[in-house]
Amino acid sequence: MSALSRRVFLGSAAATAAGVATPGSAAAHPAGNKPADDRADVVVIGAGLAGLTTARELSRAGRSVLVLEARDRVGGRILGHRLGTGDTTELGAEFIGPTQDRIAALAAELDVGTYRTYDTGDYVYYRDGQRTRYSASGPLGPIPPDPTGAAEAGVAIQLLNEHASQVPVDAPWQAGNAEEWDSQTFHTWIQQHTQTEGGRFLLHVATKAIFSAEPRDLSLLYVLAYIARAGNENQPGNIERLVSTTGGAQMYRFIGGSQLVPERMAAELGDRVQLDAPVRRIVQVPDGVRVVSDAGTVTARRVVVAVPPPLAARITYDPPMPAARDQLTQRFPMGSVTKVVATYPEPFWRADGLAGQAVSDTGPVQVTFDNTPHDGAPGALMGFIEADHARALDDADVATIRREALHNFATYFGPRALEPTDFVLSRWDNDVWSRGCPVAFGPPGLLLGYGPAIRQPVGRIHWAGTETSTYWTGYLDGAVRSGHRAAREVLTAL
Amino acid sequence: MSALSRRVFLGSAAATAAGVATPGSAAAHPAGNKPADDRADVVVIGAGLAGLTTARELSRAGRSVLVLEARDRVGGRILGHRLGTGDTTELGAEFIGPTQDRIAALAAELDVGTYRTYDTGDYVYYRDGQRTRYSASGPLGPIPPDPTGAAEAGVAIQLLNEHASQVPVDAPWQAGNAEEWDSQTFHTWIQQHTQTEGGRFLLHVATKAIFSAEPRDLSLLYVLAYIARAGNENQPGNIERLVSTTGGAQMYRFIGGSQLVPERMAAELGDRVQLDAPVRRIVQVPDGVRVVSDAGTVTARRVVVAVPPPLAARITYDPPMPAARDQLTQRFPMGSVTKVVATYPEPFWRADGLAGQAVSDTGPVQVTFDNTPHDGAPGALMGFIEADHARALDDADVATIRREALHNFATYFGPRALEPTDFVLSRWDNDVWSRGCPVAFGPPGLLLGYGPAIRQPVGRIHWAGTETSTYWTGYLDGAVRSGHRAAREVLTAL
Numbered sequence: 011m012s013a014l015s016r017r018v019f020l021g022s023a024a025a026t027a028a029g030v031a032t033p034g035s036a037a038a039h040p041a042g043n044k045p046a047d048d049r050a051d052v053v054v055i056g057a058g059l060a061g062l063t064t065a066r067e068l069s070r071a072g073r074s075v076l077v078l079e080a081r082d083r084v085g086g087r088i089l090g091h092r093l094g095t096g097d098t099t100e101l102g103a104e105f106i107g108p109t110q111d112r113i114a115a116l117a118a119e120l121d122v123g124t125y126r127t128y129d130t131g132d133y134v135y136y137r138d139g140q141r142t143r144y145s146a147s148g149p150l151g152p153i154p155p156d157p158t159g160a161a162e163a164g165v166a167i168q169l170l171n172e173h174a175s176q177v178p179v180d181a182p183w184q185a186g187n188a189e190e191w192d193s194q195t196f197h198t199w200i201q202q203h204t205q206t207e208g209g210r211f212l213l214h215v216a217t218k219a220i221f222s223a224e225p226r227d228l229s230l231l232y233v234l235a236y237i238a239r240a241g242n243e244n245q246p247g248n249i250e251r252l253v254s255t256t257g258g259a260q261m262y263r264f265i266g267g268s269q270l271v272p273e274r275m276a277a278e279l280g281d282r283v284q285l286d287a288p289v290r291r292i293v294q295v296p297d298g299v300r301v302v303s304d305a306g307t308v309t310a311r312r313v314v315v316a317v318p319p320p321l322a323a324r325i326t327y328d329p330p331m332p333a334a335r336d337q338l339t340q341r342f343p344m345g346s347v348t349k350v351v352a353t354y355p356e357p358f359w360r361a362d363g364l365a366g367q368a369v370s371d372t373g374p375v376q377v378t379f380d381n382t383p384h385d386g387a388p389g390a391l392m393g394f395i396e397a398d399h400a401r402a403l404d405d406a407d408v409a410t411i412r413r414e415a416l417h418n419f420a421t422y423f424g425p426r427a428l429e430p431t432d433f434v435l436s437r438w439d440n441d442v443w444s445r446g447c448p449v450a451f452g453p454p455g456l457l458l459g460y461g462p463a464i465r466q467p468v469g470r471i472h473w474a475g476t477e478t479s480t481y482w483t484g485y486l487d488g489a490v491r492s493g494h495r496a497a498r499e500v501l502t503a504l
Numbered sequence: 505m506s507a508l509s510r511r512v513f514l515g516s517a518a519a520t521a522a523g524v525a526t527p528g529s530a531a532a533h534p535a536g537n538k539p540a541d542d543r544a545d546v547v548v549i550g551a552g553l554a555g556l557t558t559a560r561e562l563s564r565a566g567r568s569v570l571v572l573e574a575r576d577r578v579g580g581r582i583l584g585h586r587l588g589t590g591d592t593t594e595l596g597a598e599f600i601g602p603t604q605d606r607i608a609a610l611a612a613e614l615d616v617g618t619y620r621t622y623d624t625g626d627y628v629y630y631r632d633g634q635r636t637r638y639s640a641s642g643p644l645g646p647i648p649p650d651p652t653g654a655a656e657a658g659v660a661i662q663l664l665n666e667h668a669s670q671v672p673v674d675a676p677w678q679a680g681n682a683e684e685w686d687s688q689t690f691h692t693w694i695q696q697h698t699q700t701e702g703g704r705f706l707l708h709v710a711t712k713a714i715f716s717a718e719p720r721d722l723s724l725l726y727v728l729a730y731i732a733r734a735g736n737e738n739q740p741g742n743i744e745r746l747v748s749t750t751g752g753a754q755m756y757r758f759i760g761g762s763q764l765v766p767e768r769m770a771a772e773l774g775d776r777v778q779l780d781a782p783v784r785r786i787v788q789v790p791d792g793v794r795v796v797s798d799a800g801t802v803t804a805r806r807v808v809v810a811v812p813p814p815l816a817a818r819i820t821y822d823p824p825m826p827a828a829r830d831q832l833t834q835r836f837p838m839g840s841v842t843k844v845v846a847t848y849p850e851p852f853w854r855a856d857g858l859a860g861q862a863v864s865d866t867g868p869v870q871v872t873f874d875n876t877p878h879d880g881a882p883g884a885l886m887g888f889i890e891a892d893h894a895r896a897l898d899d900a901d902v903a904t905i906r907r908e909a910l911h912n913f914a915t916y917f918g919p920r921a922l923e924p925t926d927f928v929l930s931r932w933d934n935d936v937w938s939r940g941c942p943v944a945f946g947p948p949g950l951l952l953g954y955g956p957a958i959r960q961p962v963g964r965i966h967w968a969g970t971e972t973s974t975y976w977t978g979y980l981d982g983a984v985r986s987g988h989r990a991a992r993e994v995l996t997a998l
Contacts, residue, residue: 193691193720195948201687226687227835227949290784320834324818333840333898333933337940340814340837341721341947346827401953404827439827446831453835453947454689455721459895 050076050282052500053301053310055289055325058086059103059486060474061316062275062283063116063493064500069279071501076310077279078303080288080443084276086317087447088486090269091351091434097383098267099351099390101436103448103486104381105268107261109242109251110487112494113271120274123265128380129255131363134422136370137211141421146365152254154369159208166203166213171248174237179247180480182235183461191231192458199230215369216253218396219377221451221484222345227397232452239483247481255367255379259485265384268486288443291326294469312500316474316493319450319464320344321443327471335468338460341453342477344446346400348437350375350393350415352430357382357389359423366391368422374399374411375418388431391419404439411435449484450477465495470503472496544570544776546994547795547804549783549819552580553597553980554968555810556769556777557610557987558994563773565995570804571773572797574782574937578770580811581941582980584763585845585928591877592761593845593884595930597942597980598875599762601755603736603745604981606988607765614768617759622874623749625857628916630864631705635915640859646748648863653702660697660707665742668731673741673974676729677955685725686952693724709863710747712890713871715945715978716839721891726946733977741975749861749873753979759878762980782937785820788963806994810968810987813944813958814838815937821965829962832954835947836971838940840894842931844869844887844909846924851876851883853917860885862916868893868905869912882925885913898933905929943978944971959989964997966990 052068054061057079065075083089089102106113106124117124132143135154146152153160153167177185185191200213217225220236240247240259251258264270276283287305292313299313315322323339330336357380359366366380375393382390393415395403403411412433419427438447465478474496479488546562548555551573559569577583583596600607600618611618626637629648640646647654647661671679679685694707711719714730734741734753745752758764770777781799786807793807809816817833824830851874853860860874869887876884887909889897897905906927913921932941959972968990973982 193689193695193718195688195692197687197948198689198692224687224949224953227947227953320817323814324820326818330934330936333931333939334895337837337840337895337933340939341835343831343834346831346953398953401828401831437827439831440824442824445827445834453721453949454691455718455947459718459721459840459892 048308050074050310052312053308054314054316056316057084057283059272059489060492062272063490064314064474064496065279066275067497075282076308077283078287078289079285082285085269085272087444088268088272089436090267093353093432095388099381100268101349104263105260107259109245110482111242112490113487116490117271120271122270124262125265125384127255127260127263129365131365133365134368136422156208156212158206159212162204162206162209163212167249174234175246177234177238179239182231183457188231192229192454194230195226196228196230196233197225200225211371215376220252222347222396222448223451224397229452229454231457236483239481242481289325293328299470311504312470314472314474314496318344319477334460334463338463341456342450344450346397346439347447348395348400348435350435351381352391353432354389354430358426374403375415472499542802544568544804546806547802548808548810550810551578551777553766553983554986556766557984558808558968558990559773560769561991569776570802571777572781572783573779576779579763579766581938582762582766583930584761587847587926589882593875594762595843598757599754601753603739604976605736606984607981610984611765614765616764618756619759619878621749621754621757623859625859627859628862630916650702650706652700653706656698656700656703657706661743668728669740671728671732673733676725677951682725686723686948688724689720689948690722690724690727691719694719705865709870714746716841716890716942717945718891723946723948725951730977733975736975783819787822793964805998806964808966808968808990813971828954828957832957835950836944838944840891840933841941842889842894842929844929845875846885847926848883848924850881852920868897869909966993
């Protein structure tokens with residue numbers, strides 16, 4: 011393989027020195043940079059966490075691999091951003107929590123440390139124009155103390171957890187009530203199990219924080235499967251683990267930023283990671299596959315497609331996909347989200363006894379976190395703009411989003427939030443190589459009609475990506491798990 | 505334009521002589537057949553009814569057009585099939601009915617005649633192992649006389665019609681109850697408005713017959729919009745018109761087959777229809793568009809994309825689509841359907857006083873029609889395999905489908921159905937240039953989240969196709985209407 015003719019990943023140190031790419035910067039592949047036909051045991055499409063994990067496992071098993079990545083960076087839905095201070099903040103997936111053992115083990119192997127997400131002091135609950143401080147260490151945990159809704163939301167959450175415990179994580183469509191649950195939206199279920207506007211609001215805002223989708227977009231069965239998968243082989247999933255910081259999926263962060271995990275894997279793989287190589291076509295031939303990208307054609311014995319399902323649909327397959335796989339990818343859409351980070355000389359809210367976490371009914375930013383780096387400076391507030399709010403602003407200019415987001419931050423944390431030293435954002439819906447985040451979700455009927463096609467290999471084509479995982483779907487841990495599973499499949503088949 | 509270097513449509517007579525193509529026969533584009541850059545005022549992508557209508561209107565207005573079609577035939581979801589007798593039967597869209605004025609006018613201009621769909625005699629209702637004959641000219645119309653369900657279904661239908669009357673056909677998301685209606689599945693609505701299994705069955709089977717989707721797959725608002733659109737500017741839509749033969753959307757057929765309409769349009773356009781030319785990329789440049797297909801590149805001032813939304817998503821756009829349009833196409837999937845036609849020396853069921861129409865709870869074929877050609881022979885029974893039943897058989901061999909379909913036909917019409925002279929089928933889910941039929945449908949949240957993006961032009965790119973129509977979405981008439989509207993848009997913009 012001729013590394014000279016290609017743009018390859020140059021390793022973590024070089025990437026850090028050059029600055030981390032920002033969304034939308036993916037450049038066209040340089041004209042003329044078309045290597046001759048190449049060969050590998052396995053081609054992996056997508057240098058996100060799932061694809062890189064797959065390639066790493068295969069490489070460690072002695073197989074030759076080539077990772078083809080459409081962007082000019084690795085990481086996929088993980089995206090680091092270098093601040094003016096030289097610190098890194100995250101504009102994509104960033105958290106790790108209890109039971110997420112696979113990402114934890116991987117990070118440890120790669121010598122990427124973790125630290126506790128800042129979770130000291132009060133949370134802010136902002137609703138109907140009233141700002142309330144509350145402690146997330148009370149009996150309700152992170153559920154805001156809505157005077158009418160908190161108790162109701164708590165009861166609903168327990169019922170959802172009970173239902174989720176009846177959903178097989180590897181085959182949700184086999185749940186005893188699968189037909190009933192996949193025939194209704196989560197919105198319908200919420201309406202039928204709550205009476206108060208407060209209770210409904212709390213369930214809606216939690217849904218948007220988890221899926222970046224409205225409750226109406228989601229199948230109840232898909233939500234229950236997602237809850238069931240928020241655990242591991244020993245500890246069944248539950249909602250608390252999805253929504254909590256301490257004790258939950260947002261408990262820890264990575265020292266230096268989550269992007270170190272894919273960057274260090276890519277550095278290990280060296281010139282086996284090819285950037286600027288969007289794959290356009292996969293041809294299955296009798297003894298292998300030919301993978302055609304903008305950077306040339308590679309022949310392999312197996313291929314692992316590790317991109318989100320709606321983007322996998324945009325590759326041309328020859329022979330064509332079976333109907334189940336094709337129609338699956340017509341109805342497994344990405345959530346809608348913009349992530350914003352404002353930085354300040356210091357995390358001023360901490361001195362006020364605030365954790366930097368807010369839950370609000372006033373958009374566009376309705377959920378926030380303290381995103382300050384490990385060394386405590388600069389102070390960083392992170393906010394999610396999700397679902398309908400994200401869609402409404404997908405065409406807005408950055409100045410508008412900045413103004414509205416900072417207004418939200420100021421409402422929750424005080425007027426100092428209006429004057430950040432830096433304001434950055436990632437607009438995932440507009441990013442051509444994600445087209446939404448954090449994850450593809452199931453509308454009603456997806457799992458009953460097409461569930462098995464999510465992971466079922468098609469000839470020599472295997473599927474990875476957090477959507478295919480049976481635990482922690484939608485999270486870093488799910489991506490790593492999917493890479494392990496895809497690599498096992500391929501090794502068995504080779 | 506060099507017609508010699510291309511495979512172009514040769515006109516109706518030639519196509520008839522050569523036999524009409526069957527699904528799956530689309531051949532790869534011959535190597536080396538790559539014309540140099542070409543030019544037209546407008547490129548139309550897709551030679552289905554919408555695309556051809558667009559091109560015809562533009563051409564009649566004096567504009568130069570080029571239609572790029574991926575298949576080796578025109579017609580899209582319209583598909584004629586030449587029987588051994590020399591007669592033609594239809595394996596795709598075939599019906600026309602009252603208020604479908606645009607397709608009627610077009611057929612008349614093209615000198616394609618119509619005739620009444622055979623609708624004389626009794627219908628068959630088969631449920632719980634009981635076969636019942638009934639008259640569709642009774643007070644319930646085509647609703648089967650289910651002893652417990654018919655009255656209930658009738659009440660539900662009236663309520664749906666009332667709701668539909670409140671839905672603006674051009675902006676369903678502006679209905680007063682849009683949020684409530686787009687937040688639930690049609691399944692949920694049926695459950696809440698029926699008590700009997702019979703009533704539920706009738707509404708479910710009607711849903712599948714209309715959308716080739718399960719009620720769980722569909723947004724209630726989308727169903728109501730579809731009902732509202734089953735009419736024209738003077739006659740509001742209603743369910744009766746969707747489901748009825750006499751008086752409804754299945755009232756008439758085309759003498760010689762519905763494929764004559766696109767074939768005659770293509771013959772008019774001559775070498776302005778390019779077959780075997782799947783479009784891969786659309787590049788918007790300052791003064792026009794470049795359309796890149798497997799048959800070469802064409803430069804134009806405007807482009808009209810007249811393919812189903814999930815397939816439009818598979819074209820690469822440069823610059824990329826706005827998020828709303830992109831995410832729309834991630835969640836606007838095609839229905840699932842296989843259409844079967846069995847032929848016999850004569851339509852033997854007619855002598856038994858049967859219309860050839862059945863409604864059944866026993867699959868795979870649960871809805872049938874008499875598909876006999878205009879001259880009365882050969883006798884043809886047509887059956888729909890829809891939604892879950894279609895999905896279950898998408899990978900089955902033809903022998904299995906034939907056996908199961910003929911068993912259904914025999915149950916409804918007697919044992920002579922077991923010995924057809926011919927048995928043909930079209931497996932739309934497996935067809936790479938449709939990937940489902942009859943139409944893309946809206947799951948919950950589609951219209952509220954993305955409705956305007958269905959028709960909104962993006963720069964120099966316009967959208968046609970029956971999905972974009974404000975009347976008779978999903979029908980031939982909607983396709984023609986969309987072509988008229990797209991042509992008007994382009995003429996205004998040019």
